[in-house]
Amino acid sequence: MVDAVSARIHEVYESWNPRGPPSDNNKMPCLTLNALKRYGHHYRQAKRLQQKDLLKQVQQHINLKETRWEDPFPPPKARPFTGLCCKTCTPSSRDFLADKVSRNLNVRNVLLVDAQNCRNGFLTRKFCYLATVWNLRKHDFPDVSATVLRDERLKQAIEAAVQEDMHEAKKTSDEDLIALRSYHSSRAQKILDRMRSKMSNFLLKLTSWVLYKLLPCFMSSVVAHPAHIRMLKEAGESNLPLVFVPLHRSHLDYILISFVLLINNIRPPLVAAGDNLRIPVFGWLLLGLGAFFIKRRMDPVQGRRDTVYRAVLHTYMMECLRAGHNMEFFIEGGRTRTGKTCMPKGGLLSIIVDAFLDGTIEDALLVPVSVNYERLVDGNFVREQLGQPKRMETFGSALKAIWSVLNSNHGIMRIDFNQPFSLRELVRSAGVARPQPSAGLPPPPPLPGGQQALVSRRNLHSAPSSASLYGTDVVAEDQRQLVDGIARHIVYDCTRAQAVMSTNAVAFLLLSRFRGGATLGRLAAALDELRKELDWGGRDTGFTGESLDVVNHAVELLGPGLVRRERPVDGATATVTITPVTMLPNVIELSYYSNAVTSHYVIDSVLATALYPTLRDALGGIAETGGRRVAVSHDSLLALCHELFDVLQFEFVFCKPCQELGSLVAEAIDGLRAKEILCLPEQEYLTEQEQWSQRYARNLEEECCSSDESEAGFKMPEYNVVMDGEAAAHLEFLHRVLRPLVDAYVVAGLALGRLVGRELAERDLLLDVLAEMKTQLDAGFISCGESMCVDPVRNALKLFECWGVLQCHSHGGVKLYYLHRDYDSDERVAQVFRKLGRFKHAARRAL
Structure with missing residues (x-):
């Protein structure tokens, strides 16, 4: 050198x-x-x-300009910030915890330990997870058992149960009275000991350390938004109880929610869990993590209410709120089996509202929580959707499921904590911000034969829950309606804030646009369009990057059992074809992921499906249009939409209680007009600038004509439905979104003929409907295999009960169905079938 x-x-x-x-x-x-x-x-x-x-x-x-090149890497576009509470019902809560700076931050993986938590030193750097868990804040979890047993409401419930037993047994002696009182008191003690949580700071920290180690084995990340965490921290400093109300996707939901809260030094909540999870080892572990177990069926004897058990549960939750505990329960009741949000159950929510109304708590902050997974951790629900009974959880099955999960890849898990809002503010604004649900919609037509069996317009917008803790005999009707409105508001907010994962988007495109398969490039282009539409609608996605990479990632996660990747012989990448597996039972599992996107298009899909009766009557089928135009009046279109909303009332929460359903339909009509699917006759051959000027003049005229005389003389417009080119393709896409549900309801109406002159148990009726559905699927009457699910059939039976077509009663713990006497004939059943079949794609006569 x-x-x-x-x-x-x-x-x-x-x-x-x-x-x-x-x-x-x-x-x-x-x-x-x-x-x-x-x-x-x-x-x-x-x-x-x-x-x-x-x-x-x-x-x-090479003839390059000597000007400065533009930045080839522009800054990424900020993702839409979701989860803000309603500005109509809770405007003060919306402004109270709003942090506009942190909204622009990106989501972060909570499994990555923050460097500032690892202080200088070899041991803290070497054992960073252990050091992070060790430095977590300790919380106080007071035991309220003694307070519960001294509560006056519980004593009254025990005394009522004693008097009921004395009356049924026809006993009057004091010895019998004392014995029954001692029995119910000791039973209340046992119920409470079996129910109450035993939350432990040590077990919470130990479990957090284990999760830090295990979650990366089968998940690439657990993602949350820093702005949501900051809102929760500020809300936790208000000394008001936080009530977390999440959607339910997996058994891992409540563990991960508590984990995210704990590692951010937010008090973890007490979680209402089903007693089916009280299994050896795991049940004890859940109790230490904050779970309190409640029965799935509170009344052991059919037709008789267990007042003692209900009083213990009610009093326990009330005292926990009074003691400062945070609470958590799943508003859907159980895990969704179809992938779309279930209708809310207001039983446990009624306790929170009751605690506020009777002054037990000054206020509470409700926190809707949206949870989603790229790949479901609990496997699938195909067995249950095909009519087989649910398998009860056991210690062996839990170990087997954990081992299977640890040896597979489940992608990303996303948690979105919506903005906390005040229960006090929501209750006070409930009477003001609750318009008529059918505003802007005409009344639905009755069933054929003059039998008015449809639900009222109010019930269309707010189908009340039947799972109230005390029922209509104890809770006032106004309070029950209030609880149901809050529950539906929460479900709507959670659904809108739920992030769309890569598997959801790809499965939705495959089933709604490319059931026959598509090339990789074409599918990526369709994903680009879907991402734009989701962004315009204020929905967030749980993925980033080029759409081609996202499609490949989603196909890999879904696996060859749900999606096939077909390569050509020469190995050319550009012509790789992605095809969904549409055979049973695989397509049912694939539809689980697809249904997470259905809620975004449900209003547009209802509008498109409502056009089909008119199109079929005018053209004899969609395939015979040949570029023709079909006229449909505004009033008839709204009437058909209202009729279809009524049919699907147990499937979706179409809007918030403070919204008008008619305004959402009007927005959907404007959307179809913007896509040139609907157009006014005089605008059909005008230029875009001329159409804009006419729309501006018409809107100005509508604002000026506000008097009663002007409204009485105002005539609603008539539209032409364009059925060629891209317009027909988009209309068919929107119709395919709800086609599986419509087919399920149509076949359920067809299967009502099996009840003429007889009655069937619920399980036998469900199996008969599924068998009929399989027959119609093989015959080509229905085209979607995912229609063969138990949940839509159960909702169809609820609808027929609501219409007065079906009736049921319980005998020996078995629910029996039979036709109402006005519909107990083949002719009347055929009328119900034809009413539903109007909305079916290319419906063929099956009766």
Whole structure:
């Protein structure tokens, strides 16, 4: 190394040509440090000039402009911030915890330990997870058992149960009274001991450390938004109980929600869990993590209410709220089996509302929570959807499920905590911000034969829950309606805030647009359009990156059992085809992921499906349109929409209680007009600028004509339905979104003929409907295999009960169905079938 440096110095010395005069002694140039610096400067300058000349030559050769290039990597677009509470019902809560700065932050993986938690030191860096868990805040979890047993309401419930037993047994002696009172008191004690939570700070921290280690084994990340966490921290400092109301997707939901709260130093809640999870080891673990177990069926004897058990549960939750505990329960009651949000059950929510109304708590902050997974951790619900009974959880099955999960990839799990809102504010605004649900919609037509069997317009918007804790005999009707309105508001907010994962988007596109398969590039282009529509609708996605990479990632997660990747013989990447597996039972599992996107298009799909009766009557089928135009009046279109909303009232929460359903339909009509599916006759051949001017003039005229005389003379417009080109393709896409549900209801109406002159048990009737559905699927009457699900059939039976077509009673713990006497004939059943079949795609006569 020294020789090389010496040789280089000598070379410089020999070739140096100084600018100054030579030395007087030997006339040789003087080599100094400054001379070496000057040489280095000249050398580097010469290199820069040479590179600059070369660049100019290249630019001239390829005719490049010498202007500054635009930034090839523009800043990423901010994702939409979801989860803000309703500005109509809770405007103060919306402004109270709003942090506009943190909204612009991106979501973060909570499994990544923050560097600031790991202080300097070898041990804290080596055992960073253990150090993080060790430094978590300790919370106080007071035991309220003694307070519950002294509560006056519980004592009254015990006394009522004693008097009821005395009356049924026809006993009057004091000995019997004392014995029954002692029995029910000891039973209340046992119920409470079996129910109450035993939350432990040590077990919470230990479980958090285990989750830090295990979750990366089968999940790539657990994602939450920093702004949501900050809102929860600020809400926790208000000294008001936080009531978390999440959607239910997996048994992992409540564990991960408590985990995210704990590692952010937010008090974890007490969680209402079903007693089916009280299994060895795991049941004890859940109790230590905050679970309190409640019965799935509170009344052991059919037709008789267990007042003691209900009073213990009610009093326990009330005292926990009074003691400052946070609470958590699932508003859907159980896990969704279809992938779409279930209708709410207001039983436990009624306790929270009751605690506020009777002054037990000053206020409570309700926190809707949206949870979603790229791949479901609990497997699938195909067995149950095909009519087989649910398998009870056991210790062995739990171990087997955990082992299976740890050896598979489930992608990303996303948790969105909506903005907390005040229960006090929501209750106070309930009477003001609750318009008539059918505003803007005409009344629905009755069933054929003059039998008015449809539900009222109010019930269309708010189908009350039948799972109230005390029932209509104890809770006032106004309070029950209030609880149901809050529950529906929460479900709507959770559904709108739920992130769409990559598997949801790809499965939805495959089943609604490309059931026959599509090339990888075409599917990626369709995903680009879907992402734009979701962004315009204010929905967030749980994925980023190029759509081509997202499709490949989702196909890999879904697996070959649900999606097939077919490569050509020559191996060309551009022609890779992605095809959904549409055979049973695989398509039912694939539809689970697809249904998460259905809620975004449900209003548009109802509108498109409502057009089909008119189109079929005018053209005899969609395939025979040939570019023709079909006229449909505004009033008839609204009437058909209202009729279809009534049919699907147990499937979706179409809007919030403070919204008008008619305004949403009007927005959907404007959307179809913007896509040129609907157009006014006089605008059909006008330019875009002329159409805009006419729309502006019409809107101005509608604002001016506000008097009763003007409204009485105002005639609603008539539309032309465009059935060619892209318009027909988009209309067919919207119809396919709800086609599986419509087919299920139509076949359920067809199967009513099996009840003529007889009665059937609920399970036998469900199996008969599924068998009929399989027959119609093989015959081509229905085209979607995912229609063969138990949940839509159960909802169809609820609808027929609501219409007065079906009636039921219980005998020996078995629910028996039979036709109402006015519909107990083939002719009347056929009328119900034809009423539903109007909305079916290319319906064929089956009766």
